[in-house]
Amino acid sequence: MFSLFPALVSGSVADRSALRFGDRSLTYAELAASAGALAARLDGAGRVALWATPTLETAVGAVAALLAGVPAVPLNPRSGETELGHIVGDSAPSLVLAAPGDTLPAALGALERIDVEVTTETAAEEGAEAGVEAEEGTEVVVGVTAAVRDPASPALVVYTSGTTGPPKGAVIPRRAIAATLDALADAWQWTGDDVLVHGLPLFHVHGLIIGVLGPLRRGGSVRHLGRFSAEGVARELDAGATMLFGVPTMYHRLAEALGEDPGLAEALRGARLLVSGSAALPLHDHERIRAATGRGVVERYGMTETLMNTSVRADGEVRPGTVGVPLPGVGLRLVEEDGTRIAWYEADGTPAGAYDGESVGEIQVRGPNLFTGYLNRPDATAAAYSADGWFRTGDMAVLDPDGSVRIVGRKATDLIKSGGYKIGAGEIENALLEHPGVREAAVAGEPDADLGELVAAWIVPLDLQAPPSAGELADHVALRLAPHKRPRTVRFLEALPRNDMGKILKRELPRD
Template identity: 70%
Template sequence: MSPFFPALAARSDRPALRFGDRALTHAELAAAAGSLAARIAGARRVAVWATPTLDTAVGVVAALLAGVPVVPVNPRSGERELAHVVADSAPTRVVAGQDAVLPPALAALERLDALGPSPLPALPPAGPGAGLPPEPSPESPALIVYTSGTTGPPKGAVLPRRAVAATLDALEDAWQWTADDVLVHALPLFHVHGLILGILGPLRRGGSVRHLGLFDIEGVARELSSGATMFFGVPTMYHRIAEAVTDDPGLAGALAGARLLVSGSAALPVRDHRRIAAATGRRVIERYGMTETLMNTSVRADGEPRAGTVGLPLRGVELRLVDESGDPIEAYDGETAGEIQVRGPNLFTEYLNRPDATEAAFTEGWFRTGDMAIRDPDGYVRIVGRKATDLIKSGGYKIGAGEIENVLLDHPGVREAAVTGEPDPDLGERIIAWIVPAHPGSPPSAQELADHVAAQLAAHKRPRTVRYLDALPRNDMGKIMKRALHA
C-alpha cells in the first residue's frame, strides 16, 4: 500500500513546514511525527489542540501515521461547545504544544507534547519508510472534524483516509500541484481549508508550507516574493488585499509572481476579483467544498478563471442539481437554481454517534449539501447561497441571495453587503439588504440601491428594505453569520 506521505517515507531533506522561526524538513518531520506516533499508537482517538503552530501540524501528522483518528479542537471554542466535542468524540489523549494551557475539558486527558525541547529522534538508516508505522486501511477514519452547529450542537464528520487522499490528489490534477510548490497561508488549523488543504496538501505532494500564524498582508507579500508559489485565503483576506493592492506596488508584484491564488470557504465578491486582477494581472480562482465532502469543484489552474464561479467538478466527483421535489435539473442554462448533491470518494462516512443525521444527509448515495447553485452551459457551477438562508421565495420567484450581494458590492457606496429574506404577507418573502456603507456619513439610499440591483438583474430581485450596519457578523473563517443578523 503506497504511503500517505511519500516524502516522509522517503525522508526527503526538502523543507516541509515553517511556522515563524520553527521549521522542519520532511525527514525531520518523519522523525518527530514518527516518535510521537509511537506514543499515540493504540489510542481510541486523539484530540489535537489546534493552534496555528508547528506543534499542531506535527500532532496531526503523527496521529495519521499511527492510524488513530484525530479530532482537531478549535482553541476559540466556548466552554459548552468544547465540552460537547470532547464528550462526543471521547478522545483518550490530547496533543498540544509544550507551553499550551489547556481548558478543563481537555486537561483531564493524558497529555502528549507534540515537540519537546530535546533534539529530534533519528530514524533508523534502513530503507525508505523504515521507522514509520505500516500504512492503515484507506477506509479507516483519519479525522473527525466538527461542523458548526446552527440548529443544535456541532456534529462530528468522520473523514476516512480515502476521502482526504482523493481530494488532495484531485487537486493535484486541477491545480497542477507539485513538490516544487511552496504554499503560504494564515488560516486556522481546526478545519478542512486550513488543515487538510493547507497542511496535509503540501505534505502529500512533497512540497512545503509557510504558515504566518496570523494573517498579515506584509507577510503574504514577503513570502510570495521569496519563493512561495501559492496563497490560500478566505474572502475577508482577499478583500483586505484588494483594498491595499492598488497603492502597494510591492504587494502587486508579489501577487503577480504567484503561480496560484485560491479563495474558498465563502464566495469572493466579483468586485474584489476585478480589483486584484486589474492591479496584478493575476486572477484568483475559487473552489467549493464543505466538511462532509472535502472538495467538490474548482476552477482549474489551466482553465478559465471566471469570477463568481467555483469551476467544474473535480476528478472522481459526481455533482447534480435537484429541484424541490428531488428531481434532477438537466438544464445548464445559467438561470435554474437547484440544491447541489454530490457523491464520490471524497465523502465522509458518517456523523459520529448520529446515525439519524447520517441517514437524513443522503438520498440514494447522494449527499445533500444544502447549497444552492446554477450551472452555466459549459458546466461551470455558480453558488447562489444556502437552501436554508439564501434561497428567497418572493412573488413566485426563487431568488439566490448571492447574485444580489455581488451586484450590491459593485456599487461604489457599499463596502460590505448581505442579503436575506423576511416573511411578507404579499410577496411571501421580501428581500432585505444589510449594508456596511463605504462612507458611513453619506450612505447610498435604499432607493438608489434598489434601482442599482433592478438595472443589473431584474426588478423582482431588488431589495425592498435596506438596513445599515457598522460591520457584518462573521465567524472565524470570515463567513457572514446571517442568522445573527436577524437575531
C-alpha cells in the same frame, strides 16, 4: 501500497523543507523523526484530541496521528467551554496533543496530555540508534515504522460549525483526504516544486487538510504565517512561495493594501496560483486584485463533509462568482425540492439538463471525497443523503452555460421564495457589491403577507455618512438582474457579523 505521505515514506526529499511556521522549520527527515516518534507513543490510543494552534506542533501532531492510524479531533482554541465540552464528550478522545507550555481549558482537564516534541534530528539517525526494522504489513517512514492503513479507516473527526444545533463530528476517512488532494493536484497542476503560503486556522478542512497535508502529500513545502498579514504574504511570495491560500476576508485585506504597497502587487503577480475558499469572494475584491496584479483569484467549493467538490482549474478561465467544475471523481447534480433533477454532469464531465444560468437547485454530490458519517449520529447521517445515495449539501446553485457552478446561497437561509419566484440571495449580493457605494452586502428573505417572502438587504456602505439610498440600490439590482429580485428592505450597518472563516452569520443580522 496506500500511503498518505509517499515523500515522507520514501525519504526521496529528506533534505527539503516540509514545514515552516515563522522562524521554525522542519525538513522532511526532521518531520519524520518528530512525527514518527510521536506516532509510536500513540499506537492503540483510540481517538486523540489535537489542540490546533497555528504552530509547528499542531502540524506534527496531525501527521503523527495519521502515521499511527489514530483518528485525530482538531479543536478550535477559540471555542468556548460549552462547545469544547460537547466535542470532548461526543468524540471521547483518550488524550490531547498540545504544544509544550500551552494552557488548556478546563473542558480538557480530565484528558491525559502529551506534549508534541519537535526535534531537528533525522529519523534515519534515530532509527539507526534504535535498530528499527520494517515488518510485514508496515511502511517505513525514513527509519520509523507505521502500519499500512485501510483507505476507508477514519483519519480525522472534524466538527461542523453547529449553525443548526450542537456541532456534529464528520468522520473523514483516509481515502477522502487522498482523493481530494490528488484531484486538486490535477486541477491546480500542484507538484512537489510548489511552496504554499497561508495563514489559515488549523482546526478545519481548508487550513489543515488542504493547507498542510496537501503540500506534504505532494512532497512540497508549506510556510504558515502564524497570523495573517499582507506584509507576511509579500515576504513569503518574494522568498519563493508559489501558491497562496486564503479566505475572502484575507483577500479583502490584500486588496485594501494594494493601493499603498506596490511591492505587494509585485509579490502577488509572481505567485503561480491564488486560491480563495470558504465563502464567495466579492466581485470588487476580484477586480481590484486583477487590476493591480494581472492575476485572477481561483475559487473552489467544498465543505467539511465532502472536502473539495469543485474548483476553477489553474489552466481555466477565472470568472468571479463561479467555483469552476467538479473535480475528478466527483459527481454533482442540481435537484428540485421534490427530487427532480434539474442539471447535472455526465460521466465524461460534460454538463446536461438546464445549464442556463437561471435554474436553481440544491447541489448534491457523491464520490470518494465524502465523509463516512456523523459520529454517534446515524439519524443525521441518514438525513444527509438522498434515497439514491447522493449527499445533500444544502447549497443552492445554477450551472452557467459554460458548465461552471455558480452558488447562489444556502437552502436554509439563502433561497428566497417571493411572488412565485425562487431567488438566490448570493446573486443579489454580488449585484449589490457592484455598486460603487457598497463595501459589504448580505441578503436574506423576510416573511411577507403578500409575496410570501420579500428580499431584504443589509449594507455596509463605503461612506457611513453618505450611503446610497435604498431606492438607488433597488434600482441597481433590478437593472442588473430582474425587477422581482430587487431588495424591498435595506438596512445599513457598520459591519456584518462573521465567523472565524469570514462567513456571514445571517441569523445574527438585525431584523428590527
